Structure formats: structure tokens, C-alpha cells
Amino acid sequence: MTPSAADSPAELIISACTVLVHDDQERIGFAEDAAIVVRNGVVEAVTTTAAVAGLPAAERIEARGQVALPGLINCHTHAPMVALRGLAEDLPTEEWFNDVVWPVESNLTAEHVELGARLACAEMIRGGVTCFADHYFAMDAVARVVAESGMRALLGEAFFSSQGPEGRERSLEFALRHRGTADGRITTALAPHAPYTVVDDDLAATAELARTHGLPVHLHAAENRDQTDTSLTRHGVTPIEVLDRTTILHTDLLLAHGTGITDRDLPLLERADGRTAVATAPRGYLKFAWPDTTPVRALRAIGVDVGLATDGAASNNSLDVWESMALTSLVQKSAEGDPRWLTSREALHHATLQSARAVGLGDSVGTIAPGRRADIVLVDLSGPHTQPVHDLAATLVHSARSADVRTTIVDGRVLMRDRELLTIDVPTVVAELRERLPALVDRSHGRRVQEYDT
Amino acid sequence: MTPSAADSPAELIISACTVLVHDDQERIGFAEDAAIVVRNGVVEAVTTTAAVAGLPAAERIEARGQVALPGLINCHTHAPMVALRGLAEDLPTEEWFNDVVWPVESNLTAEHVELGARLACAEMIRGGVTCFADHYFAMDAVARVVAESGMRALLGEAFFSSQGPEGRERSLEFALRHRGTADGRITTALAPHAPYTVVDDDLAATAELARTHGLPVHLHAAENRDQTDTSLTRHGVTPIEVLDRTTILHTDLLLAHGTGITDRDLPLLERADGRTAVATAPRGYLKFAWPDTTPVRALRAIGVDVGLATDGAASNNSLDVWESMALTSLVQKSAEGDPRWLTSREALHHATLQSARAVGLGDSVGTIAPGRRADIVLVDLSGPHTQPVHDLAATLVHSARSADVRTTIVDGRVLMRDRELLTIDVPTVVAELRERLPALVDRSHGRRVQEYDT
Numbered sequence: 035m036t037p038s039a040a041d042s043p044a045e046l047i048i049s050a051c052t053v054l055v056h057d058d059q060e061r062i063g064f065a066e067d068a069a070i071v072v073r074n075g076v077v078e079a080v081t082t083t084a085a086v087a088g089l090p091a092a093e094r095i096e097a098r099g100q101v102a103l104p105g106l107i108n109c110h111t112h113a114p115m116v117a118l119r120g121l122a123e124d125l126p127t128e129e130w131f132n133d134v135v136w137p138v139e140s141n142l143t144a145e146h147v148e149l150g151a152r153l154a155c156a157e158m159i160r161g162g163v164t165c166f167a168d169h170y171f172a173m174d175a176v177a178r179v180v181a182e183s184g185m186r187a188l189l190g191e192a193f194f195s196s197q198g199p200e201g202r203e204r205s206l207e208f209a210l211r212h213r214g215t216a217d218g219r220i221t222t223a224l225a226p227h228a229p230y231t232v233v234d235d236d237l238a239a240t241a242e243l244a245r246t247h248g249l250p251v252h253l254h255a256a257e258n259r260d261q262t263d264t265s266l267t268r269h270g271v272t273p274i275e276v277l278d279r280t281t282i283l284h285t286d287l288l289l290a291h292g293t294g295i296t297d298r299d300l301p302l303l304e305r306a307d308g309r310t311a312v313a314t315a316p317r318g319y320l321k322f323a324w325p326d327t328t329p330v331r332a333l334r335a336i337g338v339d340v341g342l343a344t345d346g347a348a349s350n351n352s353l354d355v356w357e358s359m360a361l362t363s364l365v366q367k368s369a370e371g372d373p374r375w376l377t378s379r380e381a382l383h384h385a386t387l388q389s390a391r392a393v394g395l396g397d398s399v400g401t402i403a404p405g406r407r408a409d410i411v412l413v414d415l416s417g418p419h420t421q422p423v424h425d426l427a428a429t430l431v432h433s434a435r436s437a438d439v440r441t442t443i444v445d446g447r448v449l450m451r452d453r454e455l456l457t458i459d460v461p462t463v464v465a466e467l468r469e470r471l472p473a474l475v476d477r478s479h480g481r482r483v484q485e486y487d488t
Numbered sequence: 489m490t491p492s493a494a495d496s497p498a499e500l501i502i503s504a505c506t507v508l509v510h511d512d513q514e515r516i517g518f519a520e521d522a523a524i525v526v527r528n529g530v531v532e533a534v535t536t537t538a539a540v541a542g543l544p545a546a547e548r549i550e551a552r553g554q555v556a557l558p559g560l561i562n563c564h565t566h567a568p569m570v571a572l573r574g575l576a577e578d579l580p581t582e583e584w585f586n587d588v589v590w591p592v593e594s595n596l597t598a599e600h601v602e603l604g605a606r607l608a609c610a611e612m613i614r615g616g617v618t619c620f621a622d623h624y625f626a627m628d629a630v631a632r633v634v635a636e637s638g639m640r641a642l643l644g645e646a647f648f649s650s651q652g653p654e655g656r657e658r659s660l661e662f663a664l665r666h667r668g669t670a671d672g673r674i675t676t677a678l679a680p681h682a683p684y685t686v687v688d689d690d691l692a693a694t695a696e697l698a699r700t701h702g703l704p705v706h707l708h709a710a711e712n713r714d715q716t717d718t719s720l721t722r723h724g725v726t727p728i729e730v731l732d733r734t735t736i737l738h739t740d741l742l743l744a745h746g747t748g749i750t751d752r753d754l755p756l757l758e759r760a761d762g763r764t765a766v767a768t769a770p771r772g773y774l775k776f777a778w779p780d781t782t783p784v785r786a787l788r789a790i791g792v793d794v795g796l797a798t799d800g801a802a803s804n805n806s807l808d809v810w811e812s813m814a815l816t817s818l819v820q821k822s823a824e825g826d827p828r829w830l831t832s833r834e835a836l837h838h839a840t841l842q843s844a845r846a847v848g849l850g851d852s853v854g855t856i857a858p859g860r861r862a863d864i865v866l867v868d869l870s871g872p873h874t875q876p877v878h879d880l881a882a883t884l885v886h887s888a889r890s891a892d893v894r895t896t897i898v899d900g901r902v903l904m905r906d907r908e909l910l911t912i913d914v915p916t917v918v919a920e921l922r923e924r925l926p927a928l929v930d931r932s933h934g935r936r937v938q939e940y941d942t
Contacts, residue, residue, distance in 0.1 A: 120877065121878040123832065123882045322827050323821045368778075418610035419615070419806050419808065422573065425577055428805065429573070432574070
């Protein structure tokens with residue numbers, strides 16, 4: 035559609051930039067000297083700079099030398115865990131959980147969660163992330179922060195079977211109460227922790243609730259090879275087979291990590307009813323020295339979307355989805371022994387449409403096109419590290435960094451302009467969180483929220 | 489030493505920061521609320537902020553909330569290749585060389601090299617790199633840029649045996665003419681390309697020149713497993729055994745990559761005369777899908793220093809040594825299957841003292857201590873992605889990014905202040921380089937500077 039000067043003023047016009055666009059085959063292209071017209075939080079037009087010259091707009095951004103991308107999506111994180119960033123370093127998975135993270139999480143208060151989430155949103159907005167899928171505790175606090183900060187999120191209240199049926203019920207109650215809030219920016223999921231902490235009956239009941247209420251499910255599964263091996267030894271089935279027999283696999287499912295997915299799981303994933311997606315967060319797999327990474331090539335071959343993620347900062351040390359994009363490309367090339375695989379354009383496809391579908395927003399975000407929500411980031415490529423540009427996709431994936439994002443926009447609202455955060459006061463959050471850290475990190479009580487035993 | 493107010497004004501005083509220091513066992517620690525006094529380009533004292541309160545200084549930097557680190561060292565790069573950034577993507581090594589890089593390099597002029605080096609120095613200074621080891625062609629141009637930009641560098645004029653003895657002679661002539669120039673910031677090396685492009689007699693003659701003139705040698709060797717396998721098939725010896733029999737191994741040697749180093753090479757490396765160091769640039773190994781990475785743990789076990797590097801931006805896409813530091817930690821954990829290995833403190837040791845020794849500057853840089861050259865970077869940790877700080881070493885390695893470097897200092901001279909480059913005009917360099925790119929990237933002539941055939 036061509037915007038007309040006779041309309042009422044647009045909410046926002048971004049001009050003079052290069053826009054990452056997708057064609058009808060989902061191939062990535064770049065529109066040069068382009069403009070984006072935003073009205074009521076929605077992209078009204080992607081056109082030329084010349085075409086918007088005289089158009090009235092409440093706000094204009096002249097973005098010469100910048101590239102407009104769909105906002106990045108963090109498809110699996112535990113945002114409040116930024117409070118534990120750097121607390122559990124250089125440990126195997128089991129010690130990380132049992133000796134540090136789960137003891138510390140028994141001290142968690144809603145206040146810790148709220149401050150952590152606020153700090154996390156600040157970090158993500160600065161890194162060009164406009165939407166995140168969060169799976170944690172005390173999620174009312176996270177929902178408040180999403181509403182205030184202007185971000186978009188898929189939120190789920192996590193539960194273990196050790197909490198009894200109340201865990202599952204709270205997860206449902208949270209999902210129903212918050213669905214569609216924050217002017218529609220919050221969507222919700224049921225959030226069982228994982229097949230090794232949630233028993234089959236509980237998973238089956240969760241699947242039933244998902245169907246009844248039309249909710250997606252977000253959980254960890256087949257996180258690593260150990261978990262798959264233990265599941266096979268104890269139950270004779272893989273974690274994906276557990277999801278199948280409990281019918282969780284046949285809900286709209288967002289599955290975190292999946293580095294322990296085996297060849298025998300692939301036909302099940304291919305035949306699953308509902309939307310099936312996997313979130314990959316490769317930094318943590320390297321750091322924990324897991325033997326595998328997410329089998330992205332095999333998943334793509336059966337049509338499963340793979341979204342980009344960071345996991346929580348207690349393992350990943352950052353919520354830098356830009357880094358996840360680059361690392362996914364690098365680690366996948368290495369894992370497949372094939373430098374031609376997972377090109378920069380493929381990485382950008384994971385970062386945009388695949389990530390949007392993974393969090394259930396495939397029709398509303400993930401591409402800059404008329405009718406899509408205006409979740410847009412502007413990236414400055416004038417720095418010496420991003421020049422010259424021979425191949426813009428490669429520049430974006432392999433040379434640019436999250437710090438090159440200058441402006442972050444969600445639903446047409448500018449949340450960061452020229453690196454300045456407009457909705458979160460970082461020094462105040464850091465100071466308030468710092469005061470509460472001693473109580474959070476105390477492990478003298480000997481308690482844990484859960485036991486890691488794959 | 490305690491600075492005294494009776495002295496003439498210091499050149500530079502940095503106060504109110506945290507300083508990364510090494511103890512006499514080379515263990516890394518952090519001095520809080522510390523100050524650094526610089527005089528004549530040298531660190532005169534590392535003391536407390538209180539102790540420098542009344543001291544006169546030509547320049548003061550109040551660096552509250554920042555950490556002072558030794559400037560990063562890029563132990564192996566081809567700086568001017570930033571001109572080819574993104575030109576040869578997603579290719580196997582052989583096609584990368586034969587189909588793109590070596591054809592394009594046959595068009596190289598001193599002007600391309602100079603503009604590329606200037607852009608590279610801008611990128612490195614912005615990323616906290618104060619010194620680089622460069623191995624390329626037309627190195628007079630690089631030496632000019634080092635002199636102008638204020639950086640420190642170990643420079644070597646690369647040669648192949650296909651150039652005849654003149655290649656080796658030019659490399660020597662360059663090394664002798666530039667050694668100690670730029671107020672001592674330039675040191676030089678002989679720079680044979682690699683055992684697969686320089687024949688044994690030429691390597692032996694180079695070793696002899698190195699001994700005669702007291703020059704180090706910087707070369708590629710055992711870059712990947714293919715090269716080692718080919719060397720074994722053709723010559724019955726590994727690339728490291730070639731270096732041993734030609735006596736290159738017994739010079740002061742900086743060896744790039746070494747991912748193809750085998751167990752049988754380790755005793756040779758351990759017994760080598762002279763200083764032996766390896767530069768690791770893990771990003772490219774992932775991107776090329778090489779089956780191995782540098783065997784850092786085995787090299788450390790025999791006392792070989794491993795410095796951090798980026799290689800050229802034509803393969804690595806950036807000169808971001810900060811990223812190399814993080815990736816070295818991550819990839820080493822993964823390669824060894826051990827999350828306890830290559831901790832953040834070990835990564836910082838590679839980035840500081842080991843990298844300094846690798847480029848032959850172990851006595852003058854690599855640590856912030858009295859008597860060392862004042863090559864210092866100030867890193868801002870106030871961003872949301874680096875808060876809170878539970879473990880400062882982990883924050884630096886795994887959460888901070890090169891863009892968090894605010895100030896870069898070489899020999900006491902500020903080259904970047906609060907992200908503003910003081911010695912290089914990036915827009916001018918980019919514009920001049922852009923004009924000359926069509927001539928550079930033309931491959932219609934069918935020439936190559938060399939043939940890749942391991």
C-alpha cells in the first residue's frame with residue numbers, strides 16, 4: 035500500500051535506511067534508501083524515502099547508514115536470572131544446578147524477580163531484542179516489567195511435579211490471567227520444567243489443559259545427551275518419546291535446547307500435531323562442554339523451526355541474541371563439518387521468521403511488512419568493524435555486534451533511541467538489586483528448589 | 489614505588505578504577521579504587537586513588553566504574569584484509585584461497601594496504617587492541633599507519649618460495665629497516681608464509697637469517713588437520729617436523745593456528761630452542777568447519793604460550809580480540825569436554841602475559857606494573873549486560889564486549905577517549921577505500937598470488 039498525504043499523521047516514519055525484507059519464498063533481501071511508515075503500532079508501508087518526503091508524522095527517524103531489521107527474539111530465557119550472572123562459573127551442569135542455582139533460587143522473592151527482569155529487559159532492548167520467551171518463577175513480576183518496559187513477551191510460570199498439582203494449576207492460572215495483557219504484547223504458555231522434573235501424568239494433564247484452553251507449551255527437553263541416555267536407561271524411551279506418549283508433543287510446543295535429540299526422535303517431531311519449534315542457545319552448550327549442539331540441519335530437514343535464544347544469564351552470561359545468531363552459524367558449520375551450511379542469510383532467517391514462529395507470533399512479527407506489528411531495530415554499520423560492506427548479510431551476522439543497535443522499537447514505540455533507554459532506569463535497578471544480592475546468594479540453609487538428576 | 493608530589497607532573501594519571509594486576513605467580517587479581525601513574529610512556533606506579541589526589545599531571549582520567557586492563561594484543565592478523573571483509577563467505581579453505589582471496593590479492597596495491605591497515609587500526613583501537621602481529625604484503629604501508637595511529641605492532645613482510653630468493657630478502661630488508669621505528673613501537677619478524685608455500689631450503693635460510701640478525705619468525709604452520717595429513721603423505725613428516733628439520737622451530741617463533749598439531753609434535757615443541765608461541769584464532773576454525781581447534785591444553789602442559797588472535801577479517805569478519813578471548817574459553821571447554829578448563833582467569837592470562845610473550849614483548853607489555861609500557865584500556869562495566877558483578881573475571885570474559893572499551897592508551901598516549909578515535913578519521917578512510925574496491929575485487933584476470941595445495 036502507498037501511504038497518502040491525505041491520511042492523518044503517521045505515528046512514526048523511519049526513512050533513508052536499508053530495510054531487511056523477506057520475499058514470498060521467505061528469501062532475505064535488502065531494500066535500499068527505503069522508508070517504513072508505522073500507524074497504530076503496525077507497519078503500514080515499506081516504501082521509498084522519496085515517497086514519504088511530505089508525509090505528516092508524529093515522529094520521524096532519519097536513519098541514513100543504518101539497516102532496519104525485525105527486532106530480535108529471544109526464544110528461550112529466564113530473564114530474572116541476570117541477578118545470578120557470573121555466580122556459577124566453570125561447572126558441570128549437575129553442580130551448576132545442585133550446588134549453586136537451585137539452592138540460590140530457594141531464596142528468590144518476587145522483588146528479586148522483578149529487579150532481575152527489569153535489568154534483563156534493559157539489556158535486551160539495548161541488544162536489539164524486542165520479544166522474549168520467558169520460563170521462570172514469580173512471573174507476575176515479569177509481566178509487570180514487560181508492561182512497563184514496552185517489550186513483547188511469551189511468558190510461562192514454570193513448575194516441577196515436586197510442587198504437587200498446585201504447580202500446574204498456578205501455571206494455568208498465570209497463563210489465563212495474563213494472556214493478551216500489556217495491550218496484547220503479552221502472550222502466555224504453560225511451562226512444565228522438563229520431562230526429568232515433571233512426571234508423565236503431570237505432562238499428560240498439562241497437554242490436556244493446553245488443548246482445552248488453546249495455550250502453547252514451553253519446556254526444556256533432551257537438553258543434552260546425558261539426559262537422553264538417562265531417560266533411555268530408566269524409562270526405555272527418549273525425552274522426545276516421553277513428550278509423544280504424554281501428548282505434549284502434539285500441542286503448540288516450544289522446546290528448549292534439544293541437543294540430545296536423536297535420529298529416532300526425528301520422525302516423531304516431523305509427525306507432531308500442532309506447531310513444533312526448538313530454541314537453540316549455543317553459547318551455554320559450549321560453556322557446559324556438552325558433547326552436542328542443537329541438530330539444526332536435521333530439524334530444518336523435517337520442517338521444524340529453530341529460534342535463537344540465550345537461555346538465562348546464569349549459564350550464558352548475557353542475553354545477547356546477536357551473539358547467538360553468529361554463534362549458531364559458526365557452531366552449526368563446525369558441527370556439520372560443512373562451511374557452506376548455515377550461511378548468514380540462513381542465520382537471519384532463524385533470527386526473524388523462524389524465531390517469530392517459535393514463539394507463536396509468526397503472523398504478527400518476524401518481518402517488516404505491511405500489517406505486521408512494528409517491532410524494528412536500527413543498526414548502525416558506519417563503524418570501522420562493519421566496513422566495507424561486500425555482503426550485507428555477512429556484515430550483519432559476522433561483523434556487527436549487539437552494541438551496533440542504535441534504536442529499538444516495539445509496537446511502534448521507541449524504547450531506545452541512539453543507545454539511550456527510554457523506559458528503564460538502569461542505575462536505579464542495579465542499585466536496588468545490589469542491596470538484595472546477599473540474601474539471594476546465601477546458600478547456608480542447605481535447601482534447593484529441586485534436585486538435578488536428569 | 490610511591491609517586492611523590494615533588495616530581496615533575498606525570499604524563500597521565502588514571503584514578504578511581506579497578507586495575508587488573510598479576511602477582512609474582514602470574515595469578516590475576518583486581519586492585520580496587522586504584523590509580524595508575526604514567527610518565528614517559530611507562531607505568532610509574534599502580535597505587536590507590538587517595539595516593540594520587542594532589543599529584544600534578546598533564547592529563548587525568550577519572551575512571552569510576554571502569555576496569556583498567558593491559559591492552560589486548562592481536563597475535564596474528566593480516567590487518568589490511570579488512571578490505572575483503574565479507575567477500576569470501578561460506579567457503580571451504582581451498583576455495584576461499586584459490587577462488588577469491590589469492591586472485592583478489594594479485595590486485596593489491598600499497599594504497600589498498602595502507603587504507604586497509606588504517607581501517608583495521610581504527611577497528612582494533614575501538615576494540616581495546618593496543619598491539620598486533622601483522623603478516624602481510626606491502627608492509628611499508630602498514631608501518632606508516634602504525635607510526636601515525638599510535639599503535640604498537642610486530643610486523644613481517646610475508647613471502648612465498650614462488651617469489652624466488654627475493655621474497656626472503658625483501659622480508660629481511662623490511663625487518664631490519666623498520667625494527668625499533670615509531671619510537672620503538674614497531675618490532676619486526678621474518679615472515680615466511682607457511683611450510684606448504686615455502687620450501688625447506690628457503691625455511692632453513694630464513695632460520696639462519698633469524699639467528700644472524702636476532703629476528704623472530706612469524707609463520708602459519710599446521711593450520712589444520714588436512715595440512716598435516718598432506719604433509720605426512722607427501723613428505724612423511726608433520727609441518728612441525730618440517731620446522732624442526734629446517735631449524736625454524738629453534739628460532740623465536742610465533743606460529744599461527746596449529747590446529748593440526750599432533751601428539752608427536754609436542755615433544756619437538758617442548759624441546760625447541762628459543763621462544764615458541766602459538767596464536768589461536770578460533771572463530772575462523774569454526775567458520776571453515778575445520779575438525780580441530782588449537783590444542784591449547786596440550787601446549788600449556790609443555791609450557792608453550794598461546795596468544796589470542798583474530799586472523800584477517802576476510803576469514804574472521806572482524807578484528808575483535810575480545811571475542812577471541814571469549815571464544816577461546818568456550819571452544820576450549822567444548823573441545824576438551826571439560827567445563828572446568830579454561831576459566832575466565834585463564835582466558836585473561838592468555839589475553840595478557842601469554843599474548844605479550846607470543847609477540848616478543850613479554851618484558852615490556854602484557855601487565856599493568858611499574859616499568860611496563862603504558863598500554864592500557866579502560867572498560868566500562870556499568871551497562872545492564874555487565875551487571876551485577878559476582879565474579880569480575882567472568883564479567884570481563886563472558887559478559888563484556890569489545891564495545892565496552894571506552895578508552896585505549898598506547899605508550900601513555902590516548903588513542904581513543906570515550907569511544908572517540910583521536911588518531912584516525914574513519915569516514916575518510918572508508919570513502920577512499922570504497923573508491924578503490926572495484927579494482928581490488930576484480931577477478932577477471934585469472935591470476936593468483938599463490939596456489940593453495942596444502
